[in-house]
Amino acid sequence: MNFTALGAPHFVLAEVGEISESAIFGALLVSTTIIFLTSHVWEEICTWLRLPPVLGQLIGGIILGVSALKVLVFADGETVINPAVIHLIRQTTEADAAGALTAYSHQLIAISEGAANLGVVALLFLIGLESDFDRLLKVGPQAAIVAGAGVVLPFVGGTAGLMTLFHMPLLAAIFGGAALTATSIGITAKVLKDLGQLQSTEGQIIIGAAVLDDLMGILILALVVSLVKDAAIDVTGLGLLLLSTVGFVGFVVLLRSPIANAFTALNKWLRSDNSVLVLGIMFALLMAAIANAIHLEAILGAFAAGVMLSGSELRQQLLERFEPITGILAPIFFIVVGAKTDISILNPAHPGSATGLWMAAVLIVIAVLGKVAASYLLPRTEGLNRLAIGIGMVPRGEVGLVFVGISSSVDILSTELTAAIVLMVVATTLIAPLLLRWALPGENTVPAMTAESLSEG
Amino acid sequence: MNFTALGAPHFVLAEVGEISESAIFGALLVSTTIIFLTSHVWEEICTWLRLPPVLGQLIGGIILGVSALKVLVFADGETVINPAVIHLIRQTTEADAAGALTAYSHQLIAISEGAANLGVVALLFLIGLESDFDRLLKVGPQAAIVAGAGVVLPFVGGTAGLMTLFHMPLLAAIFGGAALTATSIGITAKVLKDLGQLQSTEGQIIIGAAVLDDLMGILILALVVSLVKDAAIDVTGLGLLLLSTVGFVGFVVLLRSPIANAFTALNKWLRSDNSVLVLGIMFALLMAAIANAIHLEAILGAFAAGVMLSGSELRQQLLERFEPITGILAPIFFIVVGAKTDISILNPAHPGSATGLWMAAVLIVIAVLGKVAASYLLPRTEGLNRLAIGIGMVPRGEVGLVFVGISSSVDILSTELTAAIVLMVVATTLIAPLLLRWALPGENTVPAMTAESLSEG
Structure with missing residues (x-):
């Protein structure tokens, strides 16, 4: 049985090393802030218009997702992630940029799906x-x-x-x-x-x-x-x-x-x-x-x-x-x-x-x-x-x-x-x-x- | 660049299929309940003894972890997971039991480390x-x-x-x-x-x-x-x-x-x-x-x-x-x-x-x-x-x-x-x-x- 063929975020991190780990954590913090910000701006707009907040969260999600900004995407592959995110990780990662990007993407997906x-x-x-x-x-x-x-x-x-x-x-x-x-x-x-x-x-x-x-x-x-x-x-x-x-x-x-x-x-x-x-x-x-x-x-x-x-x-x-x-x-x-x-x-x-x-x-x-x-x-x-x-x-x-x-x-x-x-x-x-x-x-x-x-x- | 070589929980699930996904989710719900229960019993014992609750959480963690029960372990490989958990997943998984176990373990680690x-x-x-x-x-x-x-x-x-x-x-x-x-x-x-x-x-x-x-x-x-x-x-x-x-x-x-x-x-x-x-x-x-x-x-x-x-x-x-x-x-x-x-x-x-x-x-x-x-x-x-x-x-x-x-x-x-x-x-x-x-x-x-x-x- 091969347990290491499928690398979970945890093990990916260990391979990618210290500097990337900090860069990935930073990118995750920035993404999470952007996700909360976008969703909350729309929630607030809906509240001002006396519409239910849930509508704003949904609109915020559509904007963040595969239809527009591509900050929160639930598919693998570099082509579907926002280029600015890729650039951020590439800039701050000294070692294995591709590995760091994969680890980032998998962690963001695991955490947001779990939540x-x-x-x-x-x-x-x-x-x-x-x-x-x-x-x-x-x-x-x-x-x-x-x-x-x-x-x-x-x-x-x-x-x-x-x-x-x-x-x-x-x-x-x-x-x-x-x-x-x-x-x-x-x-x-x-x-x-x-x-x-x-x-x-x-x-x-x-x-x-x-x-x-x-x-x-x-x-x-x-x-x-x-x-x-x-x-x-x-x-x-x-x-x-x-x-x-x-x-x-x-x-x-x-x-x-x-x-x-x-x-x-x-x-x-x-x-x-x-x-x-x-x-x-x-x-x-x-x-x-x-x-x-x-x-x-x-x-x-x-x-x-x-x-x-x-x-x-x-x-x-x-x-x-x-x-x-x-x-x-x-x-x-x-x-x-x-x-x-x-x-x-x-x-x-x-x-x-x-x-x-x-x-x-x-x-x-x-x-x-x-x-x-x-x-x-x-x-x-x-x-x-x-x-x-x-x-x-x-x-x-x-x-x-x-x-x-x-x-x-x-x-x-x-x-x-x-x-x-x-x-x-x-x-x-x-x-x-x-x-x-x-x-x-x-x-x-x-x-x-x-x-x-x-x-x- | 190979993004699919490292299978995140999300993609693992898609491969493992419907019945296992439900079994994994069930196993995760059961594990989470056990984790909260063990920790809270010790928190309560500490509170009765007028000791800080944080002590109980720590003791609960030690009991749940690698030192004792092995319900919450941060390493890969079947040998380090509690046999009862393995048995539970094997029993309820009709298709790929080994894949389901890996997916379960990776998800539990990703979610608990993220949290x-x-x-x-x-x-x-x-x-x-x-x-x-x-x-x-x-x-x-x-x-x-x-x-x-x-x-x-x-x-x-x-x-x-x-x-x-x-x-x-x-x-x-x-x-x-x-x-x-x-x-x-x-x-x-x-x-x-x-x-x-x-x-x-x-x-x-x-x-x-x-x-x-x-x-x-x-x-x-x-x-x-x-x-x-x-x-x-x-x-x-x-x-x-x-x-x-x-x-x-x-x-x-x-x-x-x-x-x-x-x-x-x-x-x-x-x-x-x-x-x-x-x-x-x-x-x-x-x-x-x-x-x-x-x-x-x-x-x-x-x-x-x-x-x-x-x-x-x-x-x-x-x-x-x-x-x-x-x-x-x-x-x-x-x-x-x-x-x-x-x-x-x-x-x-x-x-x-x-x-x-x-x-x-x-x-x-x-x-x-x-x-x-x-x-x-x-x-x-x-x-x-x-x-x-x-x-x-x-x-x-x-x-x-x-x-x-x-x-x-x-x-x-x-x-x-x-x-x-x-x-x-x-x-x-x-x-x-x-x-x-x-x-x-x-x-x-x-x-x-x-x-x-x-x-x-």
Whole structure:
């Protein structure tokens, strides 16, 4: 067995020697600063325009990646790295410049992919932690209608549209349809908060439905990915998968309270400063490993861990301590997703661009109409703004992008469809805050820049 | 140029295929959970015994590493990985088990080394941020005496002792002496806080001297490492290095206020939630890159960034948001340091063990006596407990371990000396809280387990 034929960054470094190691570390520090800077400039621009920050991270990633600057590229070969980076390493490296460049490139890829994977696990754990099942129960029936129909209509519409209009194979069409289902609870909650609508009846129903939607979306993701891995609709496999899913969900629902209470009790007994945070992270990692082991997705396990610990008395403390960690790690996931997305397909000069844009337009229409139609299935009630509820469900945000990120590893989507899904996510995330401001007239639509919002930042 | 001969984890994965990728990710999740669990159990044991948590992380690392469990090993080859891990991967991998094992090992090394490097940068940034130059000014002259003599005495004593008693070469002896100089401000402040002595005159002097000591320790580290890199005492090089050091320190001192104010103003102008945290991290990375570029250490740059931003109005907010990040990353540094330390040298059956233990005993005596002697250089004052001040300066903690961590990359220390330094750090960190409780009799020596300390945890 030859363990040295495949040189990991660690061993490459040892070969390249002292001076290069310092140059590589320097180049990595500079690249990381550029990555954070580019992403944050766009996040800030989006915030000024009252658009979700996640949009800025995605745009920043697209600019840093293979489509533009080529600072963060996930392929080997000198030709795909920005010449300025190559020049920097060549200038500061006295010994083996080519070896140093390879080591730099491999380390940057390993670290950013590791951080992105941990980032999406952290994000789903946080989303789970923020879920509020008690709030859902109050508006239960209404939220269930909006969520259920809001998953079924875009899923069926998207799958059918992709198969009939674009002659996509069934699996790819299902994957595309599934990417249309989930509402981003993070983005929706943030937009409602900015509009001062979080406590209205519409706001309550939207949040309730978004929680349910998120759960269904992740289950659909797990189902679809597992389907895709088996490369065909395997009835036994699907049955087993449904069984693990049901078993997993049952495990979460039944053990939510006992585990939350055990977590609280254990932390009250433990004395080290870090316990709440470290135990929370260990539980998230463990549940991710379990979900991974029973052929569900690791992120579903992390989400389940969050849901279970959301029942703990220490939830607020865990949220506060975990939030800065997600604040740093989660953007890396979106940056990496953006960096991996080759948007050159949308360039009008490109042969596939007309198809990609046309496909994106169809997906956007289905994504918006599907959610709005679902909300009109609610019984007509005096003073209930059903249009606003439907629009509130429109932003796809992080959950939609998780589909894109995962699709790159299972290699089921064409480049056109990947680009069209990214465009759909960007468009729905961009449209929703604007439409919601229009659908909720006469309300306080301009969020005040208070001391509180400053101290938050 | 052959970029594909060296297979980074990313490309290895693509070759190994889908099923192995999931198995590798699962094995990584399980390993990470085991690493956090082992380290946290020891951190908790140390906290119960009222010893610093850093000691637990170090012990956990030693247990996880090459000396015992072999879960976290930084060398290639199947023989050095725990057989249970190998078995796990073999069981769950259907395709290429050997390739999967290599990919797993390389990814674990890349991620844990990356996290450890970021962890020590984050820690030094936090230490800088926690430094309080205003407090130092009040007890300035006394703190300067304790700090100055407390650096010189152990440094000279350690270097001379290693050269005369153990016939060490000059550079190795200087490195060993330098590792004795710096007081851990984090550990000292934590111990004083636990004893309720943070606001006493002795406490003020200790903190003031520890801040100064930390700064000098890091300068000495930069000097010594640069010296070692040049492999000889190069007068021109040393002159240039002194010039960069002075220039760098001058830059920090002169621009501290303007940069802190600019940081505050920029963050008040920016609107995105994440700005304080992301800008702080970007500044730390940028300063680390600058320090690295002028041949100082990256950690010195991160420390300088922290010192500069400690003048900002937003310091408290930055500390609160940054603390959980350091809380997760910094332990990984200590775990990695522990894992890399081969303590088999201290096994009585080992030929070098007598030398290593004897060397450790000498270093411990010099480390304690040097700091206590320095405090007795203070003028005798009614009611001033000079012994307590000296003992308060004894714990070496993270700064001492930074020397060990860096020494493994410059390859200057013998395995005996490395083990002896680790033992010295462990012993001084362990002795200080016990001695301090004895040196400060009649005080509130039992910290109450209040609601506050619980809500902290």
